[in-house]
Amino acid sequence: MAIMRCMRLEQNRSMTVDEFKRWLRIYDDNHDGRISKEEFKEALHSLKMWFGSWKAKQAIEAADSNHNGTIDSPNEIEKLVKFAQKHLHMRIYES
Template identity: 45%
Template structure:
């Protein structure tokens, strides 16, 4: 379940569209409730190649993106998660 992206920049960032990012995240929604928990996000972070501190980064990502503070990332909070991913996970989201 590695990230499949259109390209990788010279600094190692994976480049993908917002829709590709959403589809990639959807693979980790193990209970299929349409939301991403910190545990599910931690698994996604590990597959992105960030094995060290993946659990902590998952919690940090949910904390930073979870606008309603329910402990999950939902569709309307994806933009905040995109910001976290671009700053902390080596993923660049672009418009294709």
């Protein structure tokens, strides 16, 4: 099933942390306020990133403090931002 996402980002686009969070919410398909590996994989695929599944797995493992398989706290979002900056080469800055 193909779903059109309303906010598209280019892989090398700069964005604020708030824009990054809004972008993630677009891929929260079940609207539970958490980002799973599968949802983050879809987000990365929207950027046409290679190895999106592997990168999503690495990102979730790095940011998931309580090891429940999802990103669900402000602290974990911060870790995900730092991972995206360092390992996914996304330019994310404070507003």
